[in-house]
Protein backbone atom coordinates (compact mmCIF):
# COMPACT_ATOMS: atom_id res chain seq x y z
CA UNK A 1 0.00 0.00 0.00
CA UNK A 2 2.72 2.43 1.01
CA UNK A 3 4.89 1.40 -1.91
CA UNK A 4 2.39 2.31 -4.59
CA UNK A 5 1.80 5.77 -3.07
CA UNK A 6 5.52 6.36 -2.92
CA UNK A 7 6.09 5.20 -6.48
CA UNK A 8 3.35 7.51 -7.69
CA UNK A 9 5.02 10.44 -6.05
CA UNK A 10 8.44 9.49 -7.36
CA UNK A 11 7.02 8.96 -10.84
CA UNK A 12 5.56 12.46 -10.63
CA UNK A 13 8.91 13.93 -9.64
CA UNK A 14 10.58 12.07 -12.49
CA UNK A 15 8.07 13.50 -14.96
CA UNK A 16 8.70 17.01 -13.70
CA UNK A 17 12.45 16.56 -13.97
CA UNK A 18 12.32 14.97 -17.41
CA UNK A 19 10.81 17.93 -19.25
CA UNK A 20 13.61 20.47 -19.33
CA UNK A 21 15.41 22.95 -17.15
CA UNK A 22 12.41 25.05 -16.17
CA UNK A 23 10.47 21.98 -15.17
CA UNK A 24 13.51 20.74 -13.26
CA UNK A 25 13.44 23.92 -11.22
CA UNK A 26 9.75 23.39 -10.56
CA UNK A 27 10.59 19.83 -9.56
CA UNK A 28 13.00 21.07 -6.94
CA UNK A 29 10.40 23.50 -5.65
CA UNK A 30 7.93 20.64 -5.46
CA UNK A 31 10.43 18.62 -3.43
CA UNK A 32 10.94 21.49 -1.00
CA UNK A 33 7.18 21.85 -0.58
CA UNK A 34 6.97 18.12 0.02
CA UNK A 35 9.63 18.15 2.74
CA UNK A 36 8.85 16.17 5.88
CA UNK A 37 7.46 18.60 8.46
CA UNK A 38 7.03 16.26 11.43
CA UNK A 39 9.10 15.90 14.61
CA UNK A 40 12.85 15.50 14.05
CA UNK A 41 15.16 13.59 16.39
CA UNK A 42 18.90 13.99 15.85
CA UNK A 43 20.03 10.42 16.56
CA UNK A 44 23.73 11.17 16.05
CA UNK A 45 24.80 14.20 18.09
CA UNK A 46 28.24 14.79 19.59
CA UNK A 47 29.06 17.01 22.51
CA UNK A 48 32.85 16.93 22.87
CA UNK A 49 34.69 18.90 25.52
CA UNK A 50 36.90 20.58 22.89
CA UNK A 51 34.20 21.49 20.34
CA UNK A 52 33.70 24.94 21.79
CA UNK A 53 29.94 24.52 22.26
CA UNK A 54 27.72 24.29 25.33
CA UNK A 55 24.52 22.30 25.61
CA UNK A 56 22.61 25.60 25.81
CA UNK A 57 24.11 26.73 22.52
CA UNK A 58 23.35 23.38 20.91
CA UNK A 59 19.74 23.44 22.12
CA UNK A 60 19.34 26.99 20.81
CA UNK A 61 20.50 25.75 17.41
CA UNK A 62 18.06 22.84 17.61
CA UNK A 63 15.19 25.15 18.57
CA UNK A 64 15.91 27.45 15.65
CA UNK A 65 16.28 24.54 13.18
CA UNK A 66 13.23 22.61 14.37
CA UNK A 67 14.99 19.66 16.01
CA UNK A 68 12.99 18.22 18.88
CA UNK A 69 15.55 16.09 20.69
CA UNK A 70 18.77 14.15 20.43
CA UNK A 71 20.71 11.04 21.29
CA UNK A 72 23.73 12.87 22.65
CA UNK A 73 27.23 11.34 22.65
CA UNK A 74 29.03 13.07 25.50
CA UNK A 75 32.83 13.02 25.65
CA UNK A 76 33.39 12.88 28.50
CA UNK A 77 30.09 11.32 29.55
CA UNK A 78 29.48 13.99 32.23
CA UNK A 79 28.62 16.42 29.42
CA UNK A 80 25.68 14.37 28.20
CA UNK A 81 24.59 13.51 31.76
CA UNK A 82 24.53 17.23 32.63
CA UNK A 83 22.71 17.98 29.38
CA UNK A 84 20.04 15.47 30.35
CA UNK A 85 19.71 17.12 33.76
CA UNK A 86 19.12 20.48 32.08
CA UNK A 87 16.94 19.28 29.20
CA UNK A 88 15.24 16.12 30.47
CA UNK A 89 12.84 14.71 27.93
CA UNK A 90 14.84 16.06 25.00
CA UNK A 91 18.23 14.44 25.57
CA UNK A 92 19.21 10.78 25.86
CA UNK A 93 22.72 10.79 27.39
CA UNK A 94 25.26 8.44 25.79
CA UNK A 95 28.78 7.74 26.99
CA UNK A 96 31.47 8.28 24.36
CA UNK A 97 35.23 8.03 24.33
CA UNK A 98 37.74 9.98 22.23
CA UNK A 99 38.21 9.25 18.54
CA UNK A 100 41.00 6.67 18.90
CA UNK A 101 40.43 5.72 22.54
CA UNK A 102 37.87 2.91 22.53
CA UNK A 103 40.46 0.45 23.89
CA UNK A 104 42.62 2.96 25.76
CA UNK A 105 43.44 1.75 29.30
CA UNK A 106 41.31 4.61 30.67
CA UNK A 107 38.35 3.91 28.38
CA UNK A 108 35.06 3.26 30.17
CA UNK A 109 34.39 0.51 27.63
CA UNK A 110 37.18 -1.61 29.12
CA UNK A 111 36.17 -1.01 32.75
CA UNK A 112 33.03 -3.10 33.21
CA UNK A 113 32.60 -2.27 36.90
CA UNK A 114 32.63 1.47 36.32
CA UNK A 115 30.38 1.08 33.30
CA UNK A 116 27.88 -0.94 35.32
CA UNK A 117 27.87 1.73 38.03
CA UNK A 118 27.04 4.46 35.52
CA UNK A 119 24.29 2.36 33.93
CA UNK A 120 22.88 1.34 37.31
CA UNK A 121 22.76 4.98 38.39
CA UNK A 122 21.04 5.79 35.10
CA UNK A 123 23.32 8.75 34.39
CA UNK A 124 24.06 7.42 30.91
CA UNK A 125 21.56 5.65 28.73
CA UNK A 126 23.60 4.48 25.77
CA UNK A 127 27.13 3.84 24.57
CA UNK A 128 28.80 5.50 21.63
CA UNK A 129 29.57 6.55 19.16
CA UNK A 130 32.13 3.74 19.58
CA UNK A 131 34.72 4.50 16.90
CA UNK A 132 36.03 1.21 15.50
CA UNK A 133 37.12 1.03 11.84
CA UNK A 134 37.19 4.63 10.58
CA UNK A 135 38.91 6.01 7.46
CA UNK A 136 41.24 8.99 7.72
CA UNK A 137 39.47 12.26 6.98
CA UNK A 138 39.93 15.97 6.82
CA UNK A 139 37.47 18.83 6.71
CA UNK A 140 38.33 21.88 4.63
CA UNK A 141 39.03 25.47 5.36
CA UNK A 142 35.54 26.91 5.90
CA UNK A 143 35.27 27.41 9.63
CA UNK A 144 38.62 25.81 10.33
CA UNK A 145 40.63 22.73 9.56
CA UNK A 146 39.86 19.40 11.20
CA UNK A 147 41.57 16.08 10.48
CA UNK A 148 42.03 12.61 11.95
CA UNK A 149 44.14 9.65 10.82
CA UNK A 150 42.54 6.28 10.16
CA UNK A 151 41.38 4.39 13.23
CA UNK A 152 41.30 0.61 13.23
CA UNK A 153 39.85 -0.76 16.45
CA UNK A 154 38.22 -4.14 15.69
CA UNK A 155 34.48 -3.92 16.37
CA UNK A 156 34.47 -7.48 17.69
CA UNK A 157 37.31 -7.02 20.20
CA UNK A 158 36.47 -9.14 23.28
CA UNK A 159 36.58 -6.17 25.65
CA UNK A 160 34.20 -4.21 23.46
CA UNK A 161 31.87 -7.19 23.16
CA UNK A 162 31.73 -7.32 26.94
CA UNK A 163 30.76 -3.62 27.02
CA UNK A 164 28.06 -4.18 24.37
CA UNK A 165 26.68 -7.07 26.41
CA UNK A 166 26.64 -4.90 29.52
CA UNK A 167 24.66 -2.27 27.64
CA UNK A 168 22.22 -4.96 26.55
CA UNK A 169 21.67 -6.09 30.14
CA UNK A 170 20.64 -2.53 30.99
CA UNK A 171 18.47 -2.20 27.89
CA UNK A 172 20.44 0.70 26.42
CA UNK A 173 21.59 1.01 22.80
CA UNK A 174 25.13 1.09 21.40
CA UNK A 175 26.07 3.29 18.42
CA UNK A 176 29.10 2.02 16.45
CA UNK A 177 31.12 3.62 13.69
CA UNK A 178 32.40 0.85 11.43
CA UNK A 179 32.84 1.33 7.73
CA UNK A 180 31.05 -1.07 5.48
CA UNK A 181 34.08 -2.93 4.16
CA UNK A 182 34.48 -4.28 7.72
CA UNK A 183 30.81 -5.26 7.98
CA UNK A 184 31.57 -8.96 8.59
CA UNK A 185 33.61 -8.15 11.67
CA UNK A 186 30.83 -5.87 12.88
CA UNK A 187 28.22 -8.57 12.38
CA UNK A 188 30.22 -10.89 14.61
CA UNK A 189 29.86 -8.25 17.33
CA UNK A 190 26.12 -7.88 16.68
CA UNK A 191 25.72 -11.63 17.03
CA UNK A 192 27.91 -11.90 20.13
CA UNK A 193 25.62 -9.40 21.89
CA UNK A 194 22.30 -10.46 20.42
CA UNK A 195 20.29 -8.94 23.29
CA UNK A 196 21.78 -5.50 22.68
CA UNK A 197 20.25 -2.94 20.34
CA UNK A 198 22.91 -1.53 18.01
CA UNK A 199 22.89 1.54 15.79
CA UNK A 200 25.23 1.24 12.81
CA UNK A 201 26.38 4.82 12.35
CA UNK A 202 26.13 6.39 8.88
CA UNK A 203 24.69 3.03 7.68
CA UNK A 204 28.37 2.20 7.50
CA UNK A 205 28.84 4.72 4.68
CA UNK A 206 28.12 1.73 2.47
CA UNK A 207 25.88 0.73 -0.43
CA UNK A 208 22.16 0.24 0.10
CA UNK A 209 22.48 -3.46 -0.59
CA UNK A 210 25.04 -3.90 2.22
CA UNK A 211 22.80 -2.10 4.70
CA UNK A 212 19.82 -4.22 3.62
CA UNK A 213 21.74 -7.48 4.10
CA UNK A 214 23.06 -6.48 7.54
CA UNK A 215 19.58 -5.44 8.72
CA UNK A 216 18.03 -8.57 7.30
CA UNK A 217 20.46 -10.86 9.13
CA UNK A 218 20.56 -8.93 12.42
CA UNK A 219 17.20 -8.08 13.98
CA UNK A 220 18.93 -6.27 16.88
CA UNK A 221 20.37 -3.61 14.56
CA UNK A 222 19.14 -0.26 13.26
CA UNK A 223 21.20 2.21 11.22
CA UNK A 224 21.52 5.97 11.25
CA UNK A 225 21.81 8.02 8.06
CA UNK A 226 24.13 10.69 9.43
CA UNK A 227 27.10 11.96 7.37
CA UNK A 228 25.48 10.93 4.10
CA UNK A 229 25.42 14.54 2.91
CA UNK A 230 27.50 16.57 0.43
CA UNK A 231 29.04 18.51 3.33
CA UNK A 232 30.47 15.71 5.41
CA UNK A 233 30.30 12.53 3.37
CA UNK A 234 31.42 13.25 -0.18
CA UNK A 235 31.07 10.05 -2.17
CA UNK A 236 28.39 8.65 0.13
CA UNK A 237 25.61 11.16 -0.48
CA UNK A 238 22.02 9.86 -0.45
CA UNK A 239 20.47 12.66 -2.54
CA UNK A 240 21.45 13.19 -6.16
CA UNK A 241 22.49 16.68 -7.29
CA UNK A 242 18.91 17.40 -8.44
CA UNK A 243 17.62 16.64 -4.94
CA UNK A 244 16.07 13.25 -5.62
CA UNK A 245 16.75 10.33 -3.29
CA UNK A 246 18.88 7.52 -4.72
CA UNK A 247 16.31 4.85 -5.77
CA UNK A 248 18.26 1.97 -4.22
CA UNK A 249 18.20 3.76 -0.87
CA UNK A 250 14.54 4.72 -1.24
CA UNK A 251 13.73 1.02 -1.61
CA UNK A 252 15.72 -0.03 1.49
CA UNK A 253 14.30 2.77 3.63
CA UNK A 254 10.80 1.73 2.60
CA UNK A 255 11.47 -1.97 3.17
CA UNK A 256 13.12 -1.45 6.58
CA UNK A 257 11.16 1.62 7.64
CA UNK A 258 11.38 0.74 11.33
CA UNK A 259 15.18 0.31 11.24
CA UNK A 260 16.59 3.72 10.22
CA UNK A 261 17.24 6.98 12.07
CA UNK A 262 18.33 10.45 10.95
CA UNK A 263 21.25 12.28 12.53
CA UNK A 264 23.30 15.41 11.92
CA UNK A 265 26.75 14.28 13.17
CA UNK A 266 27.74 17.71 14.47
CA UNK A 267 31.21 17.29 15.97
CA UNK A 268 33.74 19.88 14.73
CA UNK A 269 33.66 23.43 16.11
CA UNK A 270 32.63 24.76 12.68
CA UNK A 271 29.51 22.57 12.66
CA UNK A 272 27.71 24.35 15.49
CA UNK A 273 26.46 27.24 13.38
CA UNK A 274 22.96 28.07 12.35
CA UNK A 275 23.65 28.08 8.62
CA UNK A 276 25.15 24.60 8.70
CA UNK A 277 22.59 23.07 11.05
CA UNK A 278 19.59 24.43 9.15
CA UNK A 279 21.12 23.26 5.85
CA UNK A 280 21.51 19.72 7.22
CA UNK A 281 18.01 19.61 8.67
CA UNK A 282 16.57 20.83 5.35
CA UNK A 283 18.56 18.12 3.54
CA UNK A 284 17.15 15.34 5.73
CA UNK A 285 13.62 16.78 5.67
CA UNK A 286 13.85 16.86 1.87
CA UNK A 287 15.01 13.24 1.88
CA UNK A 288 12.23 12.12 4.21
CA UNK A 289 9.66 14.04 2.15
CA UNK A 290 10.30 11.68 -0.75
CA UNK A 291 9.22 8.67 1.31
CA UNK A 292 5.74 7.58 2.27
CA UNK A 293 4.56 9.81 5.16
CA UNK A 294 4.35 6.85 7.52
CA UNK A 295 7.91 5.83 6.70
CA UNK A 296 9.15 9.41 7.10
CA UNK A 297 7.51 9.64 10.52
CA UNK A 298 9.29 6.47 11.69
CA UNK A 299 12.71 7.52 10.39
CA UNK A 300 12.29 11.18 11.35
CA UNK A 301 11.60 10.50 15.03
CA UNK A 302 9.59 7.43 16.07
CA UNK A 303 12.35 4.84 15.62
CA UNK A 304 14.76 6.88 17.75
CA UNK A 305 12.11 7.29 20.42
CA UNK A 306 11.49 3.54 20.40
CA UNK A 307 15.11 2.46 20.90
CA UNK A 308 16.15 5.23 23.33
CA UNK A 309 14.50 6.34 26.54
CA UNK A 310 13.55 10.04 26.56
CA UNK A 311 13.01 10.28 30.30
CA UNK A 312 11.44 13.36 31.85
CA UNK A 313 13.66 13.17 34.93
Ligand SMILES: [Zn+2]
Pocket residue numbers: 129177201202
Ligand atom coordinates in the same frame (compact mmCIF):
# COMPACT_ATOMS: atom_id res chain seq x y z
ZN1 LIG B 1 31.01 8.33 12.90
